[in-house]
Amino acid sequence: MANDQNGTTTLQLAAAWIFVGIPLLWGVLETLGNAMKLFQ
Amino acid sequence: MALSFLDRERTVAKPGFNRWMVPPAALCMHLCIGQAYAFSVFNLPMTKLLGITKSAPDDWKLTELGWIFSIAIVFLGLSAAVFGRWVEEGGPRKAMFTAGLCWTLGFLVSALGVYGHQLWLIYLGYGVLGGIGLGIGYISPVSTLIKWFPDRPGMATGMAIMGFGGGAFIASPLSVWLMQKFATPTHVGVAETFIAMGLIYLCFTWVGAAIVRVPAPGWRPAGYTPPVQAQKLITTNDVFVYDALKTPQFWLIWWVLCLNVTAGIGVLGQASAMTQEMFPGKVTPVAAAGFVGLLSLFNMGGRFFWASISDMIGRKNTYFCFFAIGTVLYILVPQTGLIGSVALFVACFCVIISMYGGGFSTVPAYLKDMFGTRYVGAIHGMLLTAWSAAGILGPVLVNYIREYQINNGVPKAQAYNTTMYIMAGLLVIGLICNALVRAVHERHHLKAGDARVAAART
Secondary structure (H helix, E strand, O other): OOOOOOOOOHHHHHHHHHHHHHHHHHHHHHHHHHHHHHHO | OOOHHHOHHHHEOOOOOOHHHHHHHHHHHHHHHHHHHHHHHHHHHHOOOOOOOOOOOOOOOHHHHHHHHHHHHHHHHHHHHHHHHHHHHHOHHHHHHHHHHHHHHHHHHHHHHHHHOOHHHHHHHHHHHHHHHHHHHHHOOHHHHHHHOOOOHHHHHHHHHHHHHHHHHHHHHHHHHHHHHHOEOOEOOHHHHHHHHHHHHHHHHHHHHHHOOEOOOOOOOOOOOOOOOOEOOEOOOOEOHHHHOOOHHHHHHHHHHHHHHHHHHHHHHHHHHHHHHHOOOOOOHHHHHHHHHHHHHHHHHHHHHHHHHHHHHOHHHHHHHHHHHHHHHHHHHHHHHHHOOHHHHHHHHHHHHHHHHHHHHHHHHHHHHHHOOOOHHHHHHHHOHHHHHHHHHHHHHHHHHHHHHHHOOOOHHHOOHHHHHHHHHHHHHHHHHHHOOOOOOHHHEOOOOOHHHHHOOO
């Protein structure tokens, strides 16, 4: 795998965004579920 | 040296490094410290540490527990102000590493406090240590992002500060789930949850510290040409961190932030009670909880949306929007109560809270425009004392005025009206402060060969 001597690989970039994106998406969906109770 | 990998020199990006690796690094930090917004989920369980099913006489009171969050926010502002220059000169990796350590130690010391039922240990742990972690962590990636994204500084810092709003979304359900897992018939599982969360946050923040990089001197994005001449409100010069305090611009922006936050923070804390009292019989407690969730989403989304918009229309114009639209909406809110329109009430507050979040995320780029990029992180740190001040002012205004109104015979449904008009008044003052912001006088600009710059590591 390339390191930053040779440039950032797409895999590294994807891994970094998935690492923060999954917990954030989970949290947003949980909150959205709660927010929907306002309209029930 | 064993910790030399934390040095700024070791974090300079090599050619080919993709700058889009930096926002996730910043999010690793901000998603963790954003937990602070969700600390209230521990309040009720911590009032039953001895009684388990209900509070025992020796259990802590909610009023005593409320101080934990307040101490943390005060130390956030203080540490951001005190350590700002160290963060700027030491680099983002050292700052994120230290912030992660303080944040985790805060949780671990608090766990000890829960085990031994010593409240002062939680004040010291989460309040002081955690608060220092919050302050250092909050400012650590800001100037790095601005340097990586000179073409879109608002969007870049908006992305990170959006993470601070989003951190509560993760922390809140995670804390509840962990407490359920660790609870037994003899204890409520708070201490174990603190330990688990502290360790999870340590991993996350240190991953962020490992992947963060600073651009090499002179680096600029492909295709980007920096403006040769300063625009009216965007300087190409730098102002030394402590010289910024001597400018009227710093203090005007301090008030801009303080007033914008004051208007939003009091409402956020009282949103659930306010909807139920303004619309008795129409809004149930479950629906009110949904309203709080909706506000959190707009708080987070507004951080990214408004900061990105500020790259297009300018920071001063963005804050003009916050104050002008906010004033109109705050005046409109009591009318929504009078006509009984829950939908209009919700719409007003969703926009107001989006601008509250936007105020936090747009301010680093505003400071960069005024004072340059060199010390923007440290100057941002000092500006965060405005947040600490607003954290006290906002809730006090909302709670005490409401109580005063009710004690004077005003019906609960109308008890918030005066507060809303006062908030509108505060926003008008903010509008004036923002309108007075002009470019920083050139006598404050750093000169080549300034001894203070030579003393600082670049």
